[in-house]
Amino acid sequence: MTSATALLDPACPKGLFDLGAIGAGLTFAESLGALAAALQGGGAGASAVVQAPPGTGKTTLVPPLLANIANNRRDGSGRRPRIVVTQPRRVAARAAARRLAALDGTRLGDRVGYTVRGERQTGPGTVIEFVTPGILLRRLLAEPGLEGTDAVILDEVHERGLETDLLLGMLTEVRQLRGDLTLVAMSATLDAPRFAALIGDAGIGETAAGNDDGVGPAPVIDCPSALFPLDVEWAPASVPRLDERGVARAFLDHVADAAAAGHAAALAGGRDIDALVFVPGAWEVSYVAARLRGRSRAEVLELHGQAGPAEQDRAVSGREPGGAARIIVSTALAESSLTVPGVRLVIDSGLSREPRRDAGRGMSGLVTVSCSRASAEQRAGRAARQGPGTVIRCYDQRAFGAAPAHQTPEIAAADLTGAALVLACWGAPGGRGLALPDAPPQAAMDEAVEVLRELGAIAPDGHATELGKLLARVPTDPRLARALLDGAATVGHRAAAEAVALVSGDQRAPGADLTRLVAALRTGRDPGSRRWAEDVRRMESIARQESSAVGPQQSSGLVPAGAVGAAEAIGFVVALAFPDRVARRVPGEGPAQYLLTSGTRAGLPAGSPLSGHEWLGVAEVSRAQGRDAAGTGAVIRSAAPLTADTAEAAARNLLSETLQARFSQGRVSARRERRLGAIVLSSTPVRPPVEEGRAAVARALASEGLVTIGWSTAADGLRRRLALLHRELGGPWPDVSEPALLARLDEWLAPELAALAGGASTGGIDLAAPLSRLLPWPEAARLGELVPESLTVPSGSRIRIDYPDAADTTGRPVVAVKLQECFGWAETPRLADGRVPVLFHLLSPARRPLAVTDDLASFWSGPYAQVRAEMRGRYPRHPWPEDPWTAPATARTKPRN
Incomplete structure (x- = not known):
């Protein structure tokens, strides 16, 4: 094996790139030896983390170093190595490739090239290829083993882009299958130990540097700062x-x-x-x-x-x-x-x-x-x-x-629909079992998975269907990919491709109007026209090749080919992709406020040319404040007009027709409603069917309680008496608390519920009679004895007993009576088989309380004297005898002389 030092020597026959010439003046050149030693010591499937400040030259020097190492390992096999380097942005990928090719003294596209969306500069002899993360993701899905690729370098990992995070997890699994794949993560500001553990050697290939058992974190190569003051x-x-x-x-x-x-x-x-x-x-x-x-x-x-x-x-x-x-x-x-x-x-x-x-x-x-x-x-x-x-x-x-x-890592804040489809295609639904830097938020992932199910992109087990794999090959959001294939049947391949390329691109629609933006792009004078035209050609080609693979078109049957006019074509395709964002202008709320089928309200930017349209297909809506939100808190960023028919056709899965019965103001009413999601298309009053009426009454009772019907004086009194008996004696006396009564509606209120469901008013219902249906027999015969409605006092008057509220668990029955009517009454009456003494409120002639007692004998023997002393001068026409025991009880005043 050629030594690490020899690989840096321009005279080394094994080296493809002259690292001395390329690295002249670059600070990272001083760290090349350490990186080469770490990678060679780690075997054919080595990994490493490069942490180097901006401007040190890591993006320029690390790829050719890995190319030289891979070339050395081939030992004259004849095939040139292949190094793939990701850059988070297209302009960065092009610039990095152009700079390295210039330093190498070769033409761009020969030994050094790049591939970005809609543009490629590579050839059969390309050794180092700079790509965006999305390009590499699709390659991995098409060829999970990345055969023919010797090394992958993930640059700018610290930016925590969603696609780069996915690549980290997926490439770590690829290394478990391919022991000869080198993986390097590079960043200017990186949590190095964390990422070193993530991509480290897991017993793959030879022993990692510094770790004899072959299992451990990847080596971290640092570089001093290259910054000037x-x-x-x-x-x-x-x-x-x-x-x-x-x-x-x-x-x-x-x-x-x-x-x-x-x-x-x-x-x-x-x-x-x-x-x-x-x-x-x-x-x-x-x-x-x-x-x-x-x-x-x-x-x-x-x-x-x-x-x-x-x-x-x-x-x-x-x-x-x-x-x-x-x-x-x-x-x-x-x-x-x-x-x-x-x-x-x-x-x-x-x-x-x-x-x-x-x-x-x-x-x-x-x-x-x-x-x-x-x-x-x-x-x-x-x-x-x-x-x-x-x-x-x-x-x-x-x-x-x-x-x-x-x-904030993008995986923690972004829409995860595209990521969920990638994971489903990879065989790791929801990211399960994949070594990602951060786990995706469960709520966001569940929402994304549900969207994919609605698209038909994933099976019940969470893995991708054949349609899902097809959608993953389209370089756009899965919803837009499905809309491209479905929309082509109605608006044509070209128009569908234009709409999808428009929404997928980086252009901002003036006044949120996508139709105005596409008109500018078609002229070729807009700065983004060239890239958009390339995207359109690519999307159109995909639509022509793949439309037949989708099966029955979502739009077929409702909108035949050619039925959607050119003015609505963009809006129709957008609505196919995002049916939950089809929007209708809210009547009476100003022309700029719209209700989306999802239930969200949003406003158009001030002065938007779309404000006169009743229906919109919305591609993007986001939080906002002030004038651009029309007071709703959300603003429509891009949209295109629709007609009512095309809106319903595009979002037809959200169409519903229901009978809405409600119980209010003492009566059941009903309307037949036709809805598109949260948008009411029509509402007609109808006679409520009994079942719907009964359900409406039940909902009202569940949310508002029996006060919805109302308690008469008689019904409330009976309920209070029964509540005291249940509290003191238990069964068989019924529980008449609100929850208990609501749970037994069919036992005691069924006829009245049927009457209400049929249109009767609560004004004709007294709950006293229905409540009596709960009385236990034969015990009910003693109701008047146990809890009488009134009490006869010594004066002969019958005084109503005020029982505590049914929800009161400690209250006492009260008798409020003038003091003079109770002279001579020694024993306090007791209710509920003697368990509960009556609490007396002894009143003045003006019916103000003078004393509260449940022990009359003690009152006459003690506190009465003080009451007499204070009251007899104030009320001289009323008797205040010195001896209350022998005085006749009376409700009258003293007779005149």
Whole structure:
């Protein structure tokens, strides 16, 4: 075996690449020997983690090193090795390939090439291929063994992209099948021990370096920082960074002003440098760039995902000899995977766009948040890769300290439908048994699996069906893939492909109007036209080849081919993909507020040309505040118009016709409703059938209780008396608590329920009679003896007994009577077979309580004297005898002389 040192020697006959020439001036060249030794010591199926700061040259040097190692192991077999390197973004993959080919002195596409969506520069002699993670995922599904690939390098793992996380788990399993596959994870800021354990040697091949039993973490290769001195300037704006519409325009003005002033000052000081401005999205890039063009003499370039490949490549390439100074305005695309030559000044807005999933509203999308501290350090490092630099942070140190330490892993926040399909095709439904950096959230995964079941993409056991495997081969979201194949039968292959390419792409629809965007793309003048046209051609080819494999089309039978007009074609395909997002304008709520079939309400952006349409097929809806949300808290980001017929056809699985009976204001009413999900299409009053009426009454009673019918005085009194008997004597006296009565409705209230279900009013129902049906016989004959309704007092009056509420577990029966009516009464009456003494409220002539007692004898012997002394002067016409024992009880006043 050739030594690690020999592999770095350009004269080594085993080496394909001259690492000395390629690595000249790159800091990571000093770490190549350690990496080569670790990989060679780990055997043919070695693994390693490379942790190196930005600008050290790891992306440039590690791939050719692995190519040389693989070439050495082939021992003259004749076939060239193949090294696959993932880059999280297309522009980064192209730039990395172009730079390595230039350093190697070969033409791009020969020994070094790249493959990204819609573009490929490789040949039969390609040794190192840069790809995006999505490209490698589809290759793995098509060829799980990756035969012919010697090594895979996963770059920028710290960004925690969903596809990269999946690749980590899947490639770890591939290494268990193929002991000769080398796997390297690279990052600028990485939790190295964690990832080293994840991809480490599991007894595959030879013993890992430093681990005699062949089982252990992968070796970690560090590299010293390549950054030059960096000055940090804080330039917070006097306005908030975010307002009700997103990023505040006043703040973007501040960012542009800070960039113009900072760059001008550097040029005036004799520093001929370029500047890099970070803002969160493509719209903000265009806004800041436009303002800079009016304030700076520098060439202003835009770098974002919607820009064309040529425009992107020009921004990341170095300045032409003698060219003017440049200001590149970029999204996070330039944060870590690219080195933009000449940049010594960075202006950072401190904002980024990250995926977020709103489970409550069933929405997923990008939201603007403060970037993590790790991202802020990455951005700042762009200025000090090639010399001393400066970063101007357009926010204060407090905001920096409050930012999260790291970016939220995409698997924890994004829609997981596509990931769930990949896992199902891989044979690890839901990620079970796969060594992922983080387990997917169970709720999000369950939701994704349910979507796939509805698409017919997975079987009951969670594994992919043949249709699911077909959908996984289409480079887009599974819902869009199914809509491509289904929609082609109605709108044609070309129109379906246009719609799917439109929604899959990076372009932002003006005013959320997809039809306006597609019109601009068709002209060829839009910056994204070329890439969109390529995507359309690819999608159309797939649709033509695979449509027959789907079986009966979802749209057939309802909408024949050609029945959907061109104006609704995009909306129809979008609705096929996302039937839960078909939306209808809410009457009386303004033209910009819509109700989605999912039940979510959302608004259109202010001034959207879609606001006049009643029906929309919505491709994207996300959380928002203020004017763009029309007061709903959600905003429609992209949509296309539909007619009522096409909306129903596309979302026909959500169509339902039900009879809705409800019990309110004492009577059952019913309406026959036709719905599309949460959207009511029609509602007609009808006579309620008995069963539906009975169910409506039952629902009302369950939610509101028997008060829905109402307790008369007689019914309430009987219930209170029965409740006391059940409390004191138990069975057979019935439990008349609310839960117990509701549980036995059929035993005591069946005739009345039938009457209500048939349309009777509660006004004609007295619950006293139904309640008496629960009386036990023959014990019921003693009801008046045990708990009489009234009590005869010594004056001869019959006084009503107030029994405690049925829910009161300690209350006593009360008799409120004038004191004079009880003279001479010594023994307190007791109820319920003598168990419960009556509590007397002895009243004044004005019927105010004078005493409360359940022991009359004690009252007459003691407290009465005090009461007499206080009351006889106030009520002289009433008897207040000195001896209450012998005085006649009376309800009358003293006779006049």
